[in-house]
Amino acid sequence: MNKLQFILNDTIREIDFNNSVYSPTTTVLKYLRSLPGHKGVKEGCAEGDCGACTVVLAHFDGKKMKYKAVDSCLIFLPMLQGSQLITIENLESDSGQLHPVQNAMIESDGSQCGYCTPGIVMTLFSAYKNHHSTETAEIKKTLSGNLCRCTGYKPIVEAAQSVLSHIEEDHFSIKENKIIKLLKQINSNSNKEFFTENQRYIKPFDLSEAYFYRQLYSEAILICGNTDIALKVTKKNELLPEIIDISDLKELNFIKKTAKTIFIGSGTTIEDIRVVIKDELPALYYMLSVFGSGQIRNMASMGGNIGSASPIGDTLPVLMAYKAKVVLKNATNTRKIPVEKFIISYRKTDIQPGEIIYSVEIPIPDKNKIIRSYKVSKRREMDISTLSACFSLQKNTQNNTVDRIILAYGGMAATQKRALICEEFLKGKNWTQETIDKAIPILRNEFRPLSDARSGEQFRTIVAGNLLQGFFNETLADS
Numbered sequence: 001m002n003k004l005q006f007i008l009n010d011t012i013r014e015i016d017f018n019n020s021v022y023s024p025t026t027t028v029l030k031y032l033r034s035l036p037g038h039k040g041v042k043e044g045c046a047e048g049d050c051g052a053c054t055v056v057l058a059h060f061d062g063k064k065m066k067y068k069a070v071d072s073c074l075i076f077l078p079m080l081q082g083s084q085l086i087t088i089e090n091l092e093s094d095s096g097q098l099h100p101v102q103n104a105m106i107e108s109d110g111s112q113c114g115y116c117t118p119g120i121v122m123t124l125f126s127a128y129k130n131h132h133s134t135e136t137a138e139i140k141k142t143l144s145g146n147l148c149r150c151t152g153y154k155p156i157v158e159a160a161q162s163v164l165s166h167i168e169e170d171h172f173s174i175k176e177n178k179i180i181k182l183l184k185q186i187n188s189n190s191n192k193e194f195f196t197e198n199q200r201y202i203k204p205f206d207l208s209e210a211y212f213y214r215q216l217y218s219e220a221i222l223i224c225g226n227t228d229i230a231l232k233v234t235k236k237n238e239l240l241p242e243i244i245d246i247s248d249l250k251e252l253n254f255i256k257k258t259a260k261t262i263f264i265g266s267g268t269t270i271e272d273i274r275v276v277i278k279d280e281l282p283a284l285y286y287m288l289s290v291f292g293s294g295q296i297r298n299m300a301s302m303g304g305n306i307g308s309a310s311p312i313g314d315t316l317p318v319l320m321a322y323k324a325k326v327v328l329k330n331a332t333n334t335r336k337i338p339v340e341k342f343i344i345s346y347r348k349t350d351i352q353p354g355e356i357i358y359s360v361e362i363p364i365p366d367k368n369k370i371i372r373s374y375k376v377s378k379r380r381e382m383d384i385s386t387l388s389a390c391f392s393l394q395k396n397t398q399n400n401t402v403d404r405i406i407l408a409y410g411g412m413a414a415t416q417k418r419a420l421i422c423e424e425f426l427k428g429k430n431w432t433q434e435t436i437d438k439a440i441p442i443l444r445n446e447f448r449p450l451s452d453a454r455s456g457e458q459f460r461t462i463v464a465g466n467l468l469q470g471f472f473n474e475t476l477a478d479s
């Protein structure tokens, strides 16, 4: 059996790769554009930056349907297995009534040329189904993954505010039971291998199968949210011969909290983590709030962020400052290593053949520790970091000296890096402006960052010091 099944237009759709013009790495965007009746979805950038290709994926989580907006240009066809694909053409009801989000966009003149409009409507539709907040700041955050060149965002935000303040049952709620039945039917009979002459795509059913296939196909690329790997296909036109997709593994999708530690499964998405760790890990919450866009956060996983070992991966400096550990597993062994030791060189991790990142364990810091994170990028939303940092300070409150300090930076070297010399200098010193004035030149001397399209070496070096100054100022404001 080489068939993929998902729901489109309220019926089960099948793609049989034995006899198909599509391959397992055809993106959902390309697939939809090839169908009659689904050309509302648009291609703008093919790399997750513009949102013109936004569709909604709905899953049954065992209790209810969950709807999330995603960039269809970053999704390979087998990632649809067992879910409902909803496009702009599905928003109208069977009796021809526009969906409330479509009416709101019309009423507030939210569209001019219309190229971005299907994507924006789909993002608003997912916000509608998730009973999203009507606060302007939250709406702007939700829309941050959708670019519009001509309308201006004010009418679009107004449309969102108006429709989100009157959420009612829509035709999706009415049909939910039917869809759940179809999804159960697909899941009782689902397939885990999709192949063509030159590609093999495997979706293991559980973790033990994932270890088995990881061992068997040692050269296969592991994917979870696919927000990094998809670009190999959409931008570099690479053929990926073997893929193991772990995005559906429930065993990797968890967040557990104890009094001392938060345990995050590697497959948990950035958005699912963001919404539950605000109180315990505010510095991580901040960093996840400025991570990509809603569409990216809905797919990107924690395991993928650390697994890609990018020097500008945003979670790594924060995890370093929190002294987090990475848990790696294979079929027989478990290893737990500090995040700092996990990244060994430029885009290289300590993962051994057969291993998978299982989870990240983050100690909940003592109340007397101050931990703050910073992201410097050209745009506030939807941008990769030029540099980022996370600092952790434990002071001796009796005499205002530094007990322990961690200064972790991203974008300043080939890997995330702590300013160890500066940390050593600060230890035991008075936490005063005089000390910071001496510390900043030491810190700036510790790094030789690259110059690249985002910025020059000099800018990065100056800003790295300024972030320490900013952190010092914030600690004064706090005390």
Ligand SMILES: Cc1cc2nc3c(=O)[nH]c(=O)nc-3n(C[C@H](O)[C@H](O)[C@H](O)COP(=O)(O)OP(=O)(O)OC[C@H]3O[C@@H](n4cnc5c(N)ncnc54)[C@H](O)[C@@H]3O)c2cc1C
Pocket (backbone or CB within 6 Å): 047, 048, 049, 221, 222, 223, 224, 225, 226, 227, 228, 229, 230, 246, 266, 267, 290, 291, 292, 293, 296, 299, 300, 301, 302, 303, 304, 305, 306, 307, 308, 312, 313, 314, 315, 351, 355, 356, 357, 358, 382, 383, 384, 385
């Ligand atoms: C438009 C756009 C905006 C972005 N914005 C940001 C941003 O603001 N900040 C940021 O840090 N990144 C950003 N990224 C990069 C990317 O989204 C993140 O790195 C993301 O966390 C990757 O997760 P994923 O699940 O999609 O990884 P995938 O693409 O599935 O995989 C990435 C790598 O991790 C490996 N991997 C995945 N899971 C595991 C596992 N469990 N065990 C072992 N290896 C694993 C894969 O083999 C692969 O090498 C952006 C990307 C795009 C396209």
Ligand code: FES
Pocket (backbone or CB within 6 Å): 042, 043, 044, 045, 046, 047, 048, 049, 050, 051, 052, 053, 054, 071, 072, 073, 074
């Ligand atoms: S085409 Fe731009 S985000 Fe997909």
Ligand code: FES
Pocket (backbone or CB within 6 Å): 110, 111, 112, 113, 114, 115, 116, 117, 147, 148, 149, 150, 151
């Ligand atoms: S309406 Fe033209 S790009 Fe948004």
